[in-house]
Amino acid sequence: MAIPVVYNFRSVKARWSSAIVAVVGIAGTVGVFVAMLSLARGFRATLVASGSPDNAIIMRAGATSEMTGGVTIDTVKIIQDEPGIARGKDGPLVSPEVVLVAPIPLKSTGTDANVEIRGVSKNVLEIRKNIKIVEGRMFTPGLAEIVVGKNATASYAGLTLGNTISLGSVRWKIVGIFDAGGSAFDSDVWADAHLLGPAYNRPDIFFQSVTVHLTSPSAFQQLKDAATADPRLNVDVTREIDYYSKQSSRLTTLITVLGGLVAAVMAIGAVFGALNTMYSAVAERGREIATMRALGFGGPSVVFSFVIEALLIAFVGGLVGCLAVLPLNGFTTGAMNLQTFSHVAFAFKITPELLARGIAFALVMGLVGGFLPAVRAASMPVATALREL
Amino acid sequence: MKYSRLIFANLFRKKIRLVLTVGSFAIALFLFTFLAVVRGAFSRNTELAGADRLVVINRVGLINTMPLAYGDRIRQIKGVKYVTHNNWFGGVYQDEKNFFPQFVIDPANQLKVMTELRVPDDQWKNFLADRQGAVVGRNLAKRFKWKVGDRIPLQNALYGSTKTWEFNLDGIYTNDKEGGDESQFWLQWDYFYENIPDVIKGQAGWWVLRLDSPDDAVRVGKAIDGGFANSSYETKTETESAFQAGFAKQLGNIQLLITAIGTVVFFTLLLVTGNTMAISIRERTSELAVLKAIGYSDRFVLFFVLAESLVIALIGGLLGLGLAMLAIPVVGANLNGMLPPLLLSAAALGLGVLLAVFVGVASGLLPGIGAMQLRVVDALRRV
Numbered sequence: 001m002a003i004p005v006v007y008n009f010r011s012v013k014a015r016w017s018s019a020i021v022a023v024v025g026i027a028g029t030v031g032v033f034v035a036m037l038s039l040a041r042g043f044r045a046t047l048v049a050s051g052s053p054d055n056a057i058i059m060r061a062g063a064t065s066e067m068t069g070g071v072t073i074d075t076v077k078i079i080q081d082e083p084g085i086a087r088g089k090d091g092p093l094v095s096p097e098v099v100l101v102a103p104i105p106l107k108s109t110g111t112d113a114n115v116e117i118r119g120v121s122k123n124v125l126e127i128r129k130n131i132k133i134v135e136g137r138m139f140t141p142g143l144a145e146i147v148v149g150k151n152a153t154a155s156y157a158g159l160t161l162g163n164t165i166s167l168g169s170v171r172w173k174i175v176g177i178f179d180a181g182g183s184a185f186d187s188d189v190w191a192d193a194h195l196l197g198p199a200y201n202r203p204d205i206f207f208q209s210v211t212v213h214l215t216s217p218s219a220f221q222q223l224k225d226a227a228t229a230d231p232r233l234n235v236d237v238t239r240e241i242d243y244y245s246k247q248s249s250r251l252t253t254l255i256t257v258l259g260g261l262v263a264a265v266m267a268i269g270a271v272f273g274a275l276n277t278m279y280s281a282v283a284e285r286g287r288e289i290a291t292m293r294a295l296g297f298g299g300p301s302v303v304f305s306f307v308i309e310a311l312l313i314a315f316v317g318g319l320v321g322c323l324a325v326l327p328l329n330g331f332t333t334g335a336m337n338l339q340t341f342s343h344v345a346f347a348f349k350i351t352p353e354l355l356a357r358g359i360a361f362a363l364v365m366g367l368v369g370g371f372l373p374a375v376r377a378a379s380m381p382v383a384t385a386l387r388e389l
Numbered sequence: 390m391k392y393s394r395l396i397f398a399n400l401f402r403k404k405i406r407l408v409l410t411v412g413s414f415a416i417a418l419f420l421f422t423f424l425a426v427v428r429g430a431f432s433r434n435t436e437l438a439g440a441d442r443l444v445v446i447n448r449v450g451l452i453n454t455m456p457l458a459y460g461d462r463i464r465q466i467k468g469v470k471y472v473t474h475n476n477w478f479g480g481v482y483q484d485e486k487n488f489f490p491q492f493v494i495d496p497a498n499q500l501k502v503m504t505e506l507r508v509p510d511d512q513w514k515n516f517l518a519d520r521q522g523a524v525v526g527r528n529l530a531k532r533f534k535w536k537v538g539d540r541i542p543l544q545n546a547l548y549g550s551t552k553t554w555e556f557n558l559d560g561i562y563t564n565d566k567e568g569g570d571e572s573q574f575w576l577q578w579d580y581f582y583e584n585i586p587d588v589i590k591g592q593a594g595w596w597v598l599r600l601d602s603p604d605d606a607v608r609v610g611k612a613i614d615g616g617f618a619n620s621s622y623e624t625k626t627e628t629e630s631a632f633q634a635g636f637a638k639q640l641g642n643i644q645l646l647i648t649a650i651g652t653v654v655f656f657t658l659l660l661v662t663g664n665t666m667a668i669s670i671r672e673r674t675s676e677l678a679v680l681k682a683i684g685y686s687d688r689f690v691l692f693f694v695l696a697e698s699l700v701i702a703l704i705g706g707l708l709g710l711g712l713a714m715l716a717i718p719v720v721g722a723n724l725n726g727m728l729p730p731l732l733l734s735a736a737a738l739g740l741g742v743l744l745a746v747f748v749g750v751a752s753g754l755l756p757g758i759g760a761m762q763l764r765v766v767d768a769l770r771r772v
Contacts, residue, residue, distance in 0.1 A: 017664070017667075017668070018664070018668050020660075020664060021660070021661050021664040021665060021668075024657055024660045024661060024664075025413075025657060025658070025660075025661045027657075028653055028654065028656075028657030028658075029657070031653060032650055032653055032654070035650075036650075039646070060546055060550070060551060061546075061550075061551050062481075062544055062545075062546040062551030063546040063551070064481060064485045064546070067452070068479055068546045068547050069546065070546070070547075100450065100452070100453075101450050101451070101452060102449060102450050103449075103450055103451075111635060112635055114450065114451070167449070168449050169621060200449060200453060201453075201621060201622070203588075234550060234551075250486075250488070258427070261720070262420060262423075262424070262650060262654070265416060265419065265420050265423075266416070266420060266654060266657075268412075268416055269412075269413045269416035269417060269420075269657075269658055269661070270657075270661075272409045272410075272412045272413040272416070272661075273409075273413055273661040273665075275405075275409050276406055276409045276410065276413075276661075276665055279405055279406065279409075280406070280668055283403075
């Protein structure tokens with residue numbers, strides 16, 4: 001026969017001060033666990049959102065990021081005629097891009113951050129369809145005008161609409177602000193690729209990558225095969241979404257490993273706290289337990305009851321931990337993309353799935369912390385325990 | 390101390406609780422120290438930077454190069470002792486995951502500027518004589534199990550078409566400063582220069598210079614930046630520590646994040662242990678009342694409770710610090726390459742002991758004061 005769960009509710013309520021030990025320990029652990037994972041997720045999500053499945057990025061073979069790539073105008077011209085590339089009103093949807101970083105002070109600290117400056121083609125908005133100009137207008141090709149991402153305008157000093165800034169040897173007017181839907185492009189500054197290269201003493205026939213819009217996501221293979229087979233080309237073709245998820249891997253791994261390590265060690269501490277609580281609960285209730293046994297509840301029911309109590313405490317702890325870090329969701333922070341050395345703003349991302357994992361983690365801690373004390377409770381000799389004062 | 394037996398008898402009355410409380414203390418201290426060490430690793434390069442060194446980069450950004458001839462003009466500025474030009478190489482060893490910084494160096498001046506780096510004389514002589522030579526830091530060599538004489542291929546896509554550059558490992562450098570950087574890969578300027586396309590020849594990535602005296606830093610910096618002002622390649626000269634600090638800050642709020650986690654860990658465990666102390670004192674209310682009834686003073690009872698929690702805190706704390714001393718070298722070795730070297734400093738250990746004492750006193754104080762204010766009659770009447 002099972003002992004009613006309401007017994008556990010009431011006993012936790014009656015001994016709340018000792019239950020708090022376990023609740024706080026578990027809440028702290030779950031909080032750190034969820035916060036670290038959400039940080040890694042947020043960074044990853046920001047970079048992955050930058051890629052789209054029907055775009056491909058083409059770089060020189062062997063290049064690991066756009067920073068190390070190099071593509072000349074002759075290559076761009078060959079790529080334009082490859083199969084699988086969509087066409088817009090001004091011809092093929094191909095954006096040869098120049099990527100640089102420029103030091104611009106962060107508003108928050110006043111210290112310089114490496115902001116990604118991207119030279120793009122005039123039809124880039126047709127290629128990256130999730131990017132919209134929300135204020136002002138797109139730059140005019142051939143003029144020293146730039147558009148900036150919404151995170152860039154919020155995070156870096158001087159990037160406001162109508163302002164003029166120096167990048168390289170040219171002064172640029174900010175004519176628009178774009179929303180890139182929470183992707184890494186939101187931290188970018190965009191200019192006409194043909195002007196940006198020369199402003200940094202680079203020939204205007206030299207680009208770092210080419211982003212193309214595919215006729216459909218499945219046209220990727222066709223383009224890749226054609227580009228690989230073309231003897232005039234020596235390039236790697238990568239689906240844009242794959243390229244960006246790979247970019248996020250180094251920082252994500254670092255955060256996940258470090259966060260996992262800390263959470264694991266903290267979990268041991270929290271389990272100690274839970275064990276302490278449960279052992280003292282068992283010790284204080286020697287007579288209660290013996291009475292239940294005398295009434296006819298079997299050993300397994302007592303074990304079950306105490307495990308339920310531990311799980312209850314752990315669940316509350318997990319819930320508190322999750323609620324405590326929930327306000328972090330959407331909190332924007334910045335970090336360096338370790339692949340391109342450019343500064344990327346991103347937000348903590350707490351998903352329901354992550355919260356569920358936090359609660360599950362808490363329940364595991366509760367189970368580990370509750371089982372041994374429960375066994376001890378069940379194995380106490382009834383007669384001696386009843387006689388105890 | 391004549392009461393030590395009583396204190397210890399009380400400590401050991403519930404062995405499991407003692408083990409668990411000491412255990413959570415140990416873990417708190419272990420985590421705290423570990424996080425302090427990781428945090429320190431991120432700022433190490435800033436702290437160890439030479440005070441008499443300046444770094445000259447292109448004003449428009451670190452990745453932009455400048456004319457190599459600038460070096461001669463910099464050398465002529467009064468107060469500059471040695472100048473070395475470097476370039477970023479950016480090759481890939483086997484897989485991109487194996488990232489490490491690779492610098493093209495000026496062999497004639499590198500060691501004169503980087504005075505804390507040591508290469509055995511015979512190894513350095515071999516390197517100078519070997520066009521395809523390479524010198525690497527001790528940590529880097531350890532990470533890939535390289536030894537002098539190994540041949541190391543690096544894939545590079547930065548300069549012209551992608552190709553594999555072959556190197557002979559001629560020497561291994563060590564850093565005199567404890568925990569200083571030993572993770573770079575150096576290659577010869579000449580080998581680099583003859584293998585890059587003509588259009589990018591004649592350029593250098595940055596200069597590092599050593600001054601006669603750190604006091605000249607501001608004046609020399611101004612002289613350099615002023616001299617190249619309004620040219621098509623303007624420079625930005627900073628002290629090495631300012632340069633490193635700027636780089637570390639860009640990694641993001643990692644330091645803040647680690648501090649935040651450390652604080653959460655610390656306060657969580659402070660509450661946990663504090664509460665455990667309170668519970669164990671509450672259980673013994675009647676015993677404390679007996680102590681008072683037979684004539685021990687209020688202050689003695691407070692001292693008695695505090696002493697007990699301090700003993701627990703100290704045992705737990707020392708255990709945690711010991712654990713940290715054992716674990717940090719192991720973790721450091723496995724994280725190699727992802728983080729700068731981890732180094733457990735005496736300051737971090739001292740802080741750990743101090744924290745243990747603080748938590749011990751703090752968690753004993755509340756129940757202790759409660760015990761002190763206990764009215765004997767009430768307490769004895771309670772069953």
